[in-house]
Amino acid sequence: MADRMESLLESAPPAAAARALEETDAALERWKRVLPENDWPAHAPYIAEIRRLKRERNAVLLAHNYQMPEVFHGVADLTGDSLALAREAADVDAGVIVVCGVHFMAETAKLLNPSKTVLIPDPDSGCSLADSITAEDIRRLRARHPGVPVVTYVNTSAAVKAESDICCTSANAVEVVESLDSDRVIFLPDEYLGRYVAGRTKKDLILWKGHCEVHEKFTGSELCAYREDYDGLMILAHPECPPGVLAEADYVGSTAGMIREVAKRVPRRVLLATERSMSDNVAAQFPEIEFVRPCYSCPHMQRITLPKILDSLQNLRHVVEIDPVVAGRAREAVRRMLDLAPRTIR
Numbered sequence: 001m002a003d004r005m006e007s008l009l010e011s012a013p014p015a016a017a018a019r020a021l022e023e024t025d026a027a028l029e030r031w032k033r034v035l036p037e038n039d040w041p042a043h044a045p046y047i048a049e050i051r052r053l054k055r056e057r058n059a060v061l062l063a064h065n066y067q068m069p070e071v072f073h074g075v076a077d078l079t080g081d082s083l084a085l086a087r088e089a090a091d092v093d094a095g096v097i098v099v100c101g102v103h104f105m106a107e108t109a110k111l112l113n114p115s116k117t118v119l120i121p122d123p124d125s126g127c128s129l130a131d132s133i134t135a136e137d138i139r140r141l142r143a144r145h146p147g148v149p150v151v152t153y154v155n156t157s158a159a160v161k162a163e164s165d166i167c168c169t170s171a172n173a174v175e176v177v178e179s180l181d182s183d184r185v186i187f188l189p190d191e192y193l194g195r196y197v198a199g200r201t202k203k204d205l206i207l208w209k210g211h212c213e214v215h216e217k218f219t220g221s222e223l224c225a226y227r228e229d230y231d232g233l234m235i236l237a238h239p240e241c242p243p244g245v246l247a248e249a250d251y252v253g254s255t256a257g258m259i260r261e262v263a264k265r266v267p268r269r270v271l272l273a274t275e276r277s278m279s280d281n282v283a284a285q286f287p288e289i290e291f292v293r294p295c296y297s298c299p300h301m302q303r304i305t306l307p308k309i310l311d312s313l314q315n316l317r318h319v320v321e322i323d324p325v326v327a328g329r330a331r332e333a334v335r336r337m338l339d340l341a342p343r344t345i346r
């Protein structure tokens with residue numbers, strides 16, 4: 001962390017530095033709850049300059065719940081899980097959309113905003129789930145299971161979405177599967193999410209062996225040990241976690257679902273079995289709750305830093321482009337998801 005701070009200070013926009021501390025004071029209040037205040041002077045110049053550039057470029061910045069707190073609290077206009085970001089991306093009224101998340105999220109934003117400039121601050125921000133499957137894999141599966149519809153998790157490339165009948169997120173996967181007029185469904189690529197969905201539907205699911213490299217690190221025995229160490233601990237788990245973890249959890253749901261559950265129950269102590277930054281971001285909203293934080297971070301999400309966001313806005317790079325034929329078919333799969341009972345899928 002110290003090295004990162006030093007490099008930030010060295011490359012910070014100097015003229016804005018002093019003014020930035022005042023301009024970003026409102027964000028400082030939230031920041032203080034989750035990170036050392038000493039970090040602020042290194043980040044504040046970037047935050048101030050990014051905010052100025054957003055206005056100048058008529059840009060809006062979307063940030064996933066797993067983004068680091070300085071991004072989430074400092075510069076994001078809209079935050080949320082994959083579903084929320086997909087919805088927000090569809091309604092954005094701005095010429096430029098900067099997606100602070102991984103590459104498939106930026107592609108989804110582009111699919112839903114084909115006429116807008118969509119930027120991703122680091123084009124190499126991948127995802128182990130998205131990388132676990134290709135369009136060719138789906139074509140082979142379709143050949144092996146003719147007539148069986150394909151549901152694809154949004155954590156996939158546009159090329160994979162283009163081969164799918166409909167997309168889903170962790171928040172709506174059960175509803176999407178249930179909506180299909182077929183007893184068998186090919187569900188890709190997350191095996192653990194697929195198993196979770198299979199336990200909530202009578203349909204026969206054909207699964208893939210894709211895993212999230214962050215969520216698969218959690219174990220049920222690890223969570224048991226936390227329970228023994230922390231009296232009154234409430235455990236909430238993301239369905240990308242292995243089955244033994246979900247069995248140990250008090251609640252299973254998407255990141256948005258977890259936040260709603262924490263707000264509803266207001267437990268004394270909470271453990272979120274998901275990416276680490278999410279705990280920092282949620283903890284800022286609930287100062288009365290103690291957050292127990294396992295340290296499993298997503299290296300791909302962490303590639304999105306304030307200096308890279310600034311560079312992206314200053315130079316309008318890296319622009320997300322998708323082959324028009326692929327984009328048209330992928331957009332249909334995402335649209336079918338968004339059109340499916342849009343007010344009830346949460």
Ligand code: SF4
Nearest residue numbers: 127128212213214298
């Ligand atoms: S947390 Fe897992 S699913 Fe999310 S972007 Fe990282 S590797 Fe992909």
